[in-house]
Each structure stands twice: as C-alpha cells, then as structure tokens.
Amino acid sequence: MKRFTKLSLLFFAAILVFTSCDEETYADWKILNEKKYAEEVAAKTDYTLTESGLCYQIIYPGEVKQANINSYVTVRYTGKLITGVVFDSGTYTGYLSNTVVGWQQAITKLKIGGSMDFFFPTELGYGETKNAKVPPYSMLYFSVELLNAQN
Numbered sequence: 001m002k003r004f005t006k007l008s009l010l011f012f013a014a015i016l017v018f019t020s021c022d023e024e025t026y027a028d029w030k031i032l033n034e035k036k037y038a039e040e041v042a043a044k045t046d047y048t049l050t051e052s053g054l055c056y057q058i059i060y061p062g063e064v065k066q067a068n069i070n071s072y073v074t075v076r077y078t079g080k081l082i083t084g085v086v087f088d089s090g091t092y093t094g095y096l097s098n099t100v101v102g103w104q105q106a107i108t109k110l111k112i113g114g115s116m117d118f119f120f121p122t123e124l125g126y127g128e129t130k131n132a133k134v135p136p137y138s139m140l141y142f143s144v145e146l147l148n149a150q151n
Helices: 002-025 027-043 101-107
Strands: 056-061 065-066 072-080 084-097 115-120 139-151
Touching: 072 101, 101 115, 101 139
Parallel strands: none
Antiparallel strands: 056 115, 072 084, 072 139, 115 139
C-alpha cells in the first residue's frame, strides 16, 4: 500500500512539473505578443478597435447579405503570426460559430464579397492552447474575403 501511495505521489508530481513547463516555454512568446498587440493598436490609426480587442479595417464592405454567427460561410483567408510567418491560408467553409471568437466578431462585419484585414489578442484566438502551427498566447493577423454566407 505504501508503494502505491509513493508511486501515486510521484506520478502527480511529474504531471505538475510537465504541465507547468509549457507556460515557461512560451513565457517570452506571450510577452512579445502582448507588446506587439499594444504597438499595433497604437500604430493602426486607420483601424477600428472594439471593446473586446478586435482591431480591424474593412477594405470593401461587400453587398447583399451580411454574415451572422449562425451563418454557414465560405471565407478565403491568410493568417499570420507576429513574426510575419503565414501559419495558414486557403478557404474555410463551415459554420462561423465553429471558428475562434476573433473570426466570429470580424466576419459578421462583412457582407458577401467583402474583405477586411484584422488582428486580435490571444484571448480572441487560441489562448494558451497550442494549435497546429500556432504557439500558445499568439496574437493573430488575418486578411479575409467573405465569398458566401448562408443564414
């Protein structure tokens, strides 16, 4: 029984150590992203800043039908990190409600055919979660064009 208790404690200690390492690994990245976000918000005087932290510029508002959170959308996009590295690009087809909050807030500002550039802090993206080529705590930039929206 004592052996089981010792192994259990060792196991939980190991989990604690490994889960705390992730934030330490990305601590500098988190600080860089927060600093870059503040700099970008200050520099982008031609962008609109929302209360949630979304910072956007509508290039063309589009015509006809506006997307909403429940829309099934087709969006052509390019996503970049603060380093300028493109982490993803292509066409997204699916429900807007299945995307990150930053997308939900931005895309609903467009009508079909509209395009915009926007960026947002980590809280509106993947947060502290690593996602494919996106490190935790990442501020994200996007250029998008809303090709279709079905409500």
